[in-house]
Amino acid sequence: MALLVMKFGGSSVSDAAAMSRVARRVVAVREAGDQVAVVVSAMGDTTDELLDLAAQVAPGVPPEREMDMLLSAGERMSMALLAMAVQQLGVPARSFTGWMAGMRTDTAHGSARLLDVQPARVRRALDEGSVAIVAGFQGISTDDDVTTLGRGGSDTTAVALAAALDADVCEIYTDVDGLYTADPRIVPSARRVTRLTIEETLEMAAHGAKILHLRAVEYARRFNVPLHVRSSFSDQEGTRILTGRPLTEDTMEEPIISGIAHDRSLGKVTAVGIPDRPGAAAAVVGAVARAGVSVDMIVQNVSTSDAATSDISFTIPEADGRTTVAAVRALQDEMGFADVLYTSHVGKLSLIGAGMRSNPSVASRLFAALADAGVNIEMISTSEIRISVICDQVDLEDAVRAVHTAFELDADEDAVVYGGTGR
């Protein structure tokens, strides 16, 4: 008897009919003799709707503790309805909130991190023959307050639960047939990837492919949880994520490129004319980090205005633009630099593939494809298995399609997107 964790995202449980469809899928696995723990997200766009409501009641920055109470309600609705739908099919089911499932987190409301997972009640329900249904995206803090794990966090709940239960696999059910070579909403000719290493999956998630929550992938790597991404709307095989990296015949001949991720929600900050001396970059980037903003790509150049000074540019999440500019401006007089420039609407394209380690021509092919598409590259960064470029957000989707074609990733048939809004 195997133990499966099955996670269903918002578009898979968007209404009553969808709940019943998911229930049938869960029951089929249970009746085949396996134990099933389910993790559910809020129905459809419930989380966005709750955010909109809060913004109307409390414009500006709503109180974070109450925000988490509010947002966690979305997943509670789903878990109870799914438990009812499973029971309707004659199979016992019990739902559990994050705290009932033993999801202990730190106190960082809105982006809490899991500290300890003790799903004793879930285990008991499974041992009694029930389907256990856990609300995703939420936990209980060390202060005993309800917390949420950040947007997309139900994936992380599922992986953490799978690790704690020592499940055989964590299945992530969503609205596309698996992980594709690019977001199929942008590139209809994207190709489904049947297997992907955990390192490549991490790069995809870290650079904007929101199909998997980054922390879920990190958790899966740390605890060696086998992941299987697939659609709740079809029986397609999906994508298996290989934890560990067994060098088998299957993985030896990897394609050079496994996928293209994009991120359209970045901003770019430039501190202009910084006196060129040791410690300048540390001061600027340090101030931004202390403001709680994570810096992504950083470039330092000799200043265009004056050879004795330099310019430092870096990208940040667009939502943190104002905080970041304030943090850098606060240094301006003390450090004596000329100006702080901010550009919102910056996009990032990342080309990812373990096979590029041994293939030096990837970068030139990427730059040529962007040039042919008329896309101006503003910044570049690389890792062993990734090349990222920053461009204007309006060019981003064209850039993704052009690069997808240039690397011969296009499939003959268009990918199916079954639901959701892609928000």
Ligand code: ADP
């Ligand atoms: P869920 O509600 O099930 O958690 P998400 O909306 O979070 O689903 O993630 C699924 C979406 O991720 C897809 O609908 C697709 O638009 C998007 N996506 C982005 N990059 C990729 C990719 N490389 N492969 C597949 N889907 C991707």
Ligand code: ASP
């Ligand atoms: N409902 C939450 C969100 O929309 C968590 C999730 O779906 O994973 O972000």
Ligand code: MG
């Ligand atoms: Mg998601």
